[in-house]
Amino acid sequence: MSVSSATVSWTPSQRYICEVRWDAATSVGNDPEGRKLMLSGLRSFLGAATVLLLLSWVCSSTIWVIASNLLSPVFSTTSAVEVEETFQLDHRRQSPRKQRLVRIWTLCAVTVTVGLWLLRPQVPYSHMSGALPFTLFEALRLKSAKPHPLGEQDFPLPQLIGEEYWEAPRGHFKGWAPGGDESIDTSGRPEWASVSLPHGFERWEERPEPVHNSDDANGQDEEKPRPTSYYKPANDPLRITNLDQTVVEPIAQAIKAHDIPINHVFLVMMESARKDIFPFKRDSHLYQEILSSYHNQVPDIIQQINSKLSQLTPIAEQLTGESSGFPDSGNRSAALWKNSAEFGMGGINVNGILTGSSLSFKSAVMNHCGVSPIPVDFMDEVTAKIYQPCIMQIFDLFNRLKENSTASHGSHMGVNDLQERNWTSVFLQSITGLYDDQDILNNQMGFKKAIYREEIERHRAKHYHAGMEEINYFGYAEREVYPYLRDIVDEAMKNKERLFLSHFTSTTHHPWSTPSDFHDEQYFADDSLMDKHEDMNNYLNTVRYVDGWLGDILQVLDDTGIANETLVVLVGDHGQAFLEDSPVSGTYENGHISNFRIPLVFRHPLLPQIQITANATSMSVVPTILDLLVQTKSLNDKDSTAALDLINEYEGQSLIRPYLATHNGRQAWNFGIINAGGTMLSVGSAAVPYRLILPLTEDFEFVFSNLDTDPDELHPLRGWSAQKLITRVKSKYGEKAGQWVDEAEKVGRWWVAERKRLWNFEE
Template sequence: MSWVFTRVCSAFFDLWLSALLGVHSTEDIHEESKLDDLKAVTKRKHPARLWTAIGLIGTLLLWLIRPKVPYSHISGAIPFTFLEALVSRTPEAHHPMNNAFPLPELISEGHWKAPDGNFKGWSPNFDMGTRSLPDWASGSLPPGFERWSEEKNVTTMKNYYNPINDPLRITNLDRKLLEPLTRALKDHDVPITHVVLVMMESTRKDVFPFKSGSHLHREILNSYKSQDPDAMHQLNANLSHLTPIAEILTGESGGLPKSTRETDSSHWKDTAEAGMGGLNINGVLTGSSLSFKSEIVNHCGVWPLPLDFMEEIKSDIYQPCIVQVLELFNKFKKNSFASSSRDLNERRWTSTFIQAVTGIYADQNILNDQIGFKKTVYREDIGQKDAKHYHADMEEINYFGYSEREVYPYIEDAIDDAIKNNERLFLSHFTSTTHHPWGLPKGFQSEQYFSDESLIGKHEDMNSYLNSVRYVDTWLGDMLGLLDKKGIANETLVVFVGDHGQAFQEDSPVTGCYENGHISNFRVPLIFRHPLLPKIQVTANTTSLSIIPTILDLLVQTKSLNEKDSGITLDLMNEYEGQSLIRPYKATDDGRQAWNFGIISAGGEMLSVGSAAFPYRLILPLTQDFEFVFSNLETDPDEENLLRGWSVDDLVSRVKSAHGDKAGQWVVEAEKVGRWWVGESKRLYNHAE
C-alpha cells in the first residue's frame, strides 16, 4: 500500500508544506503544469497555517487528556512505538537491587520475634551475621543445600533465602495439630513408608469432583432448550459418573443422582474405614498456570520466577526440593538395606518420576534432574521398541505422547523394586490426558454432556475436556488399586494436586492459560490421602507452596522418621515459606497478611496476588500491555463481574465504589507487595536483569 500511495502522499505534503512555509516546491518545479498549482497554494498559505495551528492545538489537547496507559503509544512515531511493542517493559520498581519492603511499619523492631526451639526468629532488615550451622550440615551435602555449605565458605557471594529476614513469612508450626489428627495419631500408628505425588494436568477444582449447582453444571443445563424433567434426570445421572474417584478422595459429594452402570464394578473401591482417608484442602490456588513452574512449587516449596517460561533451570532453586531432602536422609543411613520391616526408619529412599508424555518439552528433563530425581520415565523411554513394556499397538493420543495407562507397568516396577530392595519410594507422576487437545484412547467411550445444537463451536472443547477428566478420574482409581494390590496402601501417603486449571469460553472471554489470569486457571484440588488418617475438610486461602511443609510435618508427626531424620526435618520445616496444612492456618500474624502469588503463563507479564486474610484477588500487570483486574471471590467466586483499570488509581477508585474503602486499601497494598515480591524473587534466584 505504501508503494502505491507514495506518489500521492508525496505530492500532498509537498503542496501543504509549500503553502505553510510560503515557498515553492523544489520537486518538479520545472514542470509548468505544477508551477501554477504551487503558486495558487502559496497564495492560500494563511488558511493552511490556520488549519495547521488548529491541528497542533487539537493534538496537544488530546495528548494532555489521553490516559497514559494504554494509549501513550499513539503519540509516538510509528517506528519507535513498533520497536517498543517488541520489547517487554519492566518497571524500575521490579529491580531487585533497589527493593525495600513497601510496608515498613509492619516489619519494624517492635514486631520482631525471638528464636524459640526450631523457630529461628524473625527480624527483617536486621543483619544477624553468620548463622550457626545445624549439626546435620557437615561433610558433603546433597545438591540443594548450597546455602548451608556456603556459610562455611563465604568467598562465593550469592543470595540465599533466609526465613529470619523474610518480611512475608508467617509460620504456623507453633500451633497444635488439627484435633481429629491428634486423636487419630494417639489411638493408632499411621506409618508413611512411601510418598506418591500426583500432579494432575489442567485439573480445576470445580471438576474434582464435579458438583451439582456449580457454574459449570449450570452451563451444561442451560445448553438444553428443553428442560424435560426425564431428560434432565438422565443427564444428571450421566454426570454423576464423571468423577466418582474424586468424590471418594475429597469426601465431597457431587450431589447428583446415581445410576448403575456395567463399568461401575471395575472402578476402584475405597478400603479405608468410614470417616478415614486424609485431608482435603479447599481454597487452594496454584503457584503458577505454567505446568513446570507449578512443578517447582509442588516439589520444592518455592515460588517460581516471574519471567517467561523456564528461566529457573538456569539458576539454583533456592530451597532443597523434597527429593533432595530425602537424599540428605540417605546420607546418614549406615546400611544400604534394612534388615527387616521393623527397621522402617532406617531404610534408604529412592526417587522416581514417571509420565506418559514427552520429557523434553520446555526442558522438563533438565528441571527434573535439577529437582534431584535419580530415575525418570518419559514418552521417549516407553516408546522405544526395546523398552521393557513396549507393545506394537501403543497409541499416541495427542502431540505430547501416550495415555496414562501406558505407564502402569512402569509404576508397578517402581513399587516392586522398592519392596524388593527394602527401600522407601518417593514417586512423582504427572498426568497429561486433560491437556489440549483432550484426546482419548480408542477403547474409552466418549460421552456427550452438552446439547446437540450447542455442542459444535460453543461447547465442543469443554465437552472434550470433561471426557478427559472422566478418563483421568478412572486412572487415579487404577493407581490406588495398584497400591492395594501391592499391599502398601496403608503405608503410603498420596498427594493429589492440580498443576493449574483451564479456562474455556464457558468461563471467560479469553480461553486457555496463556496471559489469562481468570480464576478457573488457578483454583485447583489438593488432597493428602492416607487410609489411616481421618477424613478432614480444611479450608485455607493458600497455594500449593504448602505441599512440602505439610509432607515433612506428616512424616515427623506420624513417627515415620528416625530420630536423626526427625531432627533434620524439624529444622528444615522452619526454613520454608509455606505453612503446614495439618495445623490451623494463619491468615494474619501481628497485622501482617499471609500473601499468596501466582505466576500467570508465560510468566513475565502478569501476576496473581491474593491474601489468606481477604477474599480479594488482584491481577497485577508487570508490563504496560495489560490492565489491573480486581475480583472479590466471596461475592463473585467464578469471576463473572471483574473490575478493571489501566492504572492503580483508576482501579482503586472503582473498587472503593463497588466494595468499600477497605477493599480499595487492600488493592493499594497488594500492588506494592506484588511489585516488591517480583524483585525479591529475582534476587533469590540470583537472576541478573
Template sequence: MAITKVGRLTGCLFSLALLGAASSQLGFFYRTGSEFKWTDAQRYARDKDGLGVLLNEVDAALAAGLLVVTVSWFAGESVYRAAGELLAMTGMPILNGSNSSGAWQYRQRRPPWLPEAPPSGFSKWSLKNSTQENAQDTRGGDDRSCHDEQYDGKFYNPVGDPLKITNHDSDILSALKPAFAHGSVRIRHVVLIMLESYREELFPLQQGSDIHRRIARSHGSRDGDDEVNERLSHICPIAEKITGKSGRWKRRDGTSFGQVPTPEWNDTTQHGFGGINVVGSLTTASLSFKSMAAILCGVWPLPVDNFEESEAQSYQPCIPQILHLFNQLKENKSTDDFLEQQWLSAFFQSVTDGYDRQHKFDSEIGFDHIVTRKRLEQDAKEHAILEKINYFGYPETTLRPHIREYIEKALAQRRRMFLSHFTSTTHHPWGVPGAFQSAEYVNTQGPMAWHSDFNSYLNAMRFTDRWLGELLQTFDDYGIADETLLVFVGDHGQAFKEDVASKTGTYQNGHISNFRVPITFRHPRIPRVQYNALATSLSILPTILDLLVSTGSLNGRDAAVASDLIQDYEGQSFIRPYRDTHNGRRAWNFGIVNSGASMLSVTSADAPWRLVMPLDQGSRYRLTDLKSDPLELEPLEKWSLSELASEVESRHGVNASRWAVEAEAVARWWATERKRLWGYKAG
C-alpha cells in the same frame, strides 16, 4: 534496474513476513482471546515439542491470512497504528531484615545435621551464601548468564522475611490427634500426583454447582434433566472417593441415582477416613513447570518468561533432595525396619519432558528413576505400538508396566518410595485413546458447537479419573495402600469460553478458573478432614514433612532434620490450623500468569478480594470480590492503580481500596525478591 528489483524482492519478502506474523497473531487471538508475545512464539518454534502446539492450530492462522489479504486487496493502503507510552511503575524497595540480630544469627548458623560437604539442594548453607547476603554487585556489565552462580544474595532467611507466617508452633488439628497419637497412621511411601489443567470445581463435579448449571443450561435447563445428570455423575466418581466430597447426584424427584460403579478401584477405606482435602486452594502459577517447581520444592516460582527455574538451583531443597539427605544420614543396608530403609525417588510422565528444559529440572532436583515419552518410545520398539493422543505424547495408561516395575524393584530392595507422576491427557487438545468411548456431557449440537472444547475436556477428565482409580488399585494389589500417602494437586486450571467468552486458556489470562486447583492428602488411616483455607500448593512440601514427623514415620535423626527444615519453608502446614494473619501480617498468595513476566495474581487468606496486576506496561489492573462474585463476572479493570483504587472504593468500600494498594506494593517487592532468591539476572 538491479537495485529496483532487489528493492521489490526485499519489499515482497518483508510483506510476506508481516502477513505471516499478522495471520498468526489474529489466529491466536481468535482461538484464545489473547495476544501472544513474539518472545514466547520463538520459544515454541525453537522447541520441536513446542512446535506441535503451534501446528495444532494452524487452520486459524491460515484463515486469518486469507482475511488479511482480502481486506488489504480492497483497502489499497497500509494502516499504521500509533503506540502510546505508559507510565512505568517503580517497584517498592526490598525490605531487608539483615540488620536484625536474629536474622544475622540465623545466617551464621550451620545446621548440626548438615554434612561437611552440603549435598545438592543444600548449598544455601555454604559459608559464602550465609555470610555475604548483603554483598552488592558493583561490577556493572559483565559476561554473566541469567543465573549468576556466584551471586551472594540467594540465601533465604525466614527470620528476615517480612511476609512469612508460620503455623508450625500451633497444635495438630483435633480431628487428627487421636489417629496420630495411637500410631495407627504409618507412612512408608509417598506418591505425589500432579494433575494437568485440573480445576477444583471438577474434582469432583457436584450437582447444583455453578459449573454444573452452566452445563445444564447448554441442554436448555437450569438444573439439568435426569438423563443429563446421570451421565454427568459418571465423570469423576474416583475423585469423590479421593476427596470425600459427594457429587450429590439426585433425580428431580429427590431419589439417588445410586452408586456409580468404579471397577478400576475397589476402595475399602473405612467410613470417616481418607485424609485431608483442601477447600479453596490456588496454584502458584498458571504455567505447568513453574507450578511443578513450587510443588516439588516448596518455593515461589520466578515471575519471568519461560522455565528459567531449570537453569538455577532452587533456593530451598526439593523433596527428592531431602530424601537423598535422609539416605546419606543412615546406613545403606537392607532392613525390615522401614524407618531405617533408603528412599528411591521416581518420576513418571507419558509425554515429552524435552519441552522448555523440563528434563534438566527433573534430573537436577535428584530423581533416581525417570520415565517419560523417550523411554516409552524406546521400549515400544520391542513391545506394543503406542497410540499418540496429542502433540506431546501418549495416554497415562502406557506407564502401567513401568510403574509396576518400579514398585516391584523398591519392594524387593526394601526401599521406601517417593513416586511422582504428572498426568497430561487433560492438556489441550484433550485427546483420548481411540478405544475410549467419549460422551456428550455438554450440548455441542448446532449453535451449541462452541461448547466442543469444554466437552472434550470433560471426557479427558473422565479418562484421567479412571486412570487415578487404576493407580489406587495398583497400590492395593501390592499391599502397600495402608502405608502410602498420596498427594493430589492440580498444576493449574483451565479457562474456557464458558467462563469468559472473550478469552480462553491460560496465556495472558488471569481469570480465577485458571488458578483454582484441587489439593488432597489421601491416606486410608487418616481421618477425613475438609480443610478450608485460601492457600496455595506452596504448602504441600512442608505438609508432607509435617505428616512424616507427626505420624512417627521417620527415625529420630531424620525427624530432627525434617523438624528443622520445615521452619525454613514459606508455606504453612495443612495438618494445623491455617493462620490468615499474624502480628499484623497477612498470609499473601501469589500466582504467576502464563507466560510469566507480564501479569501476577494476588490474594490474601484474610480477605475476599483478588488483584491481577501488570508486571509490564501492557496489561490492566483487575480486581474482583471472590465472595460476592466467585466466577469473576463483574471485574473492575483500570490502566492505573490510582484509577483502580478510586473505583474499588466506590464499589467495594475503603477497606477493599486500601487492600488493593497494599497488595500491589507487596507484590512488587515479592517479584523483586524472587529474582534475588533464584539468583536471576536478566540479559
C-alpha cells in the same frame, strides 16, 4: 504446560482483539517440542489463510479503485478518470472544484488519522497499533515489554515489621526479625549438616573464610565473586508460621489411637485440574452452563444430563469426601476403584488452594521444592539455583544420615525396620520430557530416575508394543505407563526401599483428546458444540478419563499391599479457563480465577477424612508432607530432627495445623505467577476474599475481584492504573477494600523483586 504463541486480548468494551505475542512465539518456537504445540493450530491457520486469500483476490479490483479515487488527489493533479478508464468504469469526470474538495478532505482525514496515532495514550493502545513486520522484528531483537517500575527493595509496609513484633528463636523455630540480622544468629550449622550434603543444601555447607589479597602488583584486593542470596526465614517480612500450633484434633486423635505408617509418598500432579471439577458438582457455575445449552429443559433431558455427569468424577468424590450432589453418583461401574478405607477415613481434602503459577513446570518447582518460581517468562528455573532443598533432596539427606549412622555403617542392618530403609525417587509420565527442558529440571530437583515418552516408545523398551496411540502432540495417554508403575512399586518392595514417586498426568492438556477405545460422552446440547462449548465438552471427557486413571493408580497400591503405608498427594498444576468461564480461554496471560483454583488432597486410608479450608497456595505441599512424616513417627530420630529443622526453613504453612490468615497485623499473602511468567501476577491474601491481578508491564490492566460476592469472577473491576482501580474499588466495596488494593500492589511489586534476588536472577 499450557502455553501458546498467540493470545486473544480482552478489552473493557467486551471486544476481542487477536494479537500475536511474538516474544512468546520465538521462545516456544526455539524448543523442538514447542514447535509441535505451535503447529497444533496449523489446520485452523491454513483454513483462515485460504479464506483471506480468496476474499482478497475477489475484492482486489474494487479496493484498488476506491483507494485510487481517495489518494490520487493527494499525490497527483491528474484526474482519477484515467484510473477509472483503465478498469473500464463508466464514471463522470469530476470537475476541478470537486477534485479540490476531495483532495482537501482526504488530506484532512490523513492528518487526523496520523495525529490521533501520534497522540494516542501509551497505555493501553501502544500494543494495538504495531504493524506485523515491526512487532515481529522487535521480538527477534529479544526486547521485552516495558515493565512497570519495581521500586526499592525495602519492604513497603515497615510499620508491620518493627522491633516490637520480633520473635526470639525457640526450639527449631529460627526466630523472626526482618532487618535485625545482628539480633538473631542464623549462621550456625545444624548437627545434621555435618554429613556430606546432597545438591540443594549449599547454604548449609561449611565454607572457608573469604581470602583478601592486597599483595598484588596494583596493591588492590582481588575481585571477589558476587555474593549468593539465600532464603532466611528470620528475615522474611511475609513469613507466618503455624508450626507452634497443635495438629488439628481429628488427625492428632487418629495418630494417638493407632500407628499410621508413611513408608512411601506418591505425588500426582494433575494437568489443568480445576477444583470445581474435582469432583464435578451439581450446584456449580459450569453445571448451569451445561443446562443452559439445552433450550428445552424438560425433566427427561435434565435426568439424562444428570446421569451422565454423575459418572464424570466418581474417583474424585471418594478421594475428597465431597458429594457431587447427583442422585446416581453411587451407581459406579464395577471396573472402577472402590475406596477400601473404613467409613470416615481416607485423608485430608484441602479447599481454597490456588496454584503458585499457571505455567506447569513453574508450578512443579513449587510443588516439589516449596518455593515460589521466578516471575519472568518461561523456565529460567532450569538453569538457576533453586533456593530451597526439594523433597527428593531431603529424602537423599535422610539416606546420607543413615550412611553416617554407626547403627547401619558398613552393613544393611536395619532394613527390616521401615524407618531405617533408604529412599529412592522416580518420576513417571507418558509424554515427552524434553519440552522446556523438563528432563534437566527434574534432574536438578533431585530425581534419581525418570521415565518419559522417549523411553517407553523405544522398540527395546520393556513394555513396548505395536499400536501405541499418540493422543496429542506431547505423547501418549496415561495408561501406557501402567506396567512401568507396577515395575517401580515391585522393584522398591524387592529392594526394601522407600519410594517417592512423582507422576504428571497429561490427557487434560489441549487439544483434549482421548484414546480411540475410550467412549466420549456429549454433555452439552448438539447444536451448541460448534458454538462455544466444543472445547469444554472435550475437556470434560478427558477429565473422566484421568479420573479413572487415578483409580488405576490407587488400585496398584491395593494390589501390592502398600495402600495403608502410602501417602498419596494429588495436586493440580493449574486450572483451565474456557469461554464458559471468562471472555478469554486458556492460561496464557489470563489471570481468571478458573486458571488458579486447584484440588489438593493428602490421601492415606488410616487418616481421618476431613475437610480443611485454607486460602493458601501449593507452596504448603512440602511442609505438610514433612510434618506428616514426623507426626506419624515414620522417620527415625535423626531424620525427624532434620525434618523438624527443615520445616521451619520453608515459607509455606503446614496444612495439618490451623492455618494462620493473620499474625500481629500481618496477612498471609498469596502470589500466583500468570503464564508465561513475567507480565502479570495474581495477588491474594488468606485474610480477605479479595484478589488483584497486578500487571508487571504496561500492556495489561489492573483487575480486582471479591470472591465472596463474585466467586466466578464474572464482574471484576478494572483500571489502567492502580489509582483508578482503587477509586472504583472504594466506590463499590468501601475504604478498607481500596486500602487492601493499595497494599497488595506495593507488596506484589516488592515480592517480584525479592523473588529475583532469592533466585540470583539478573535481568
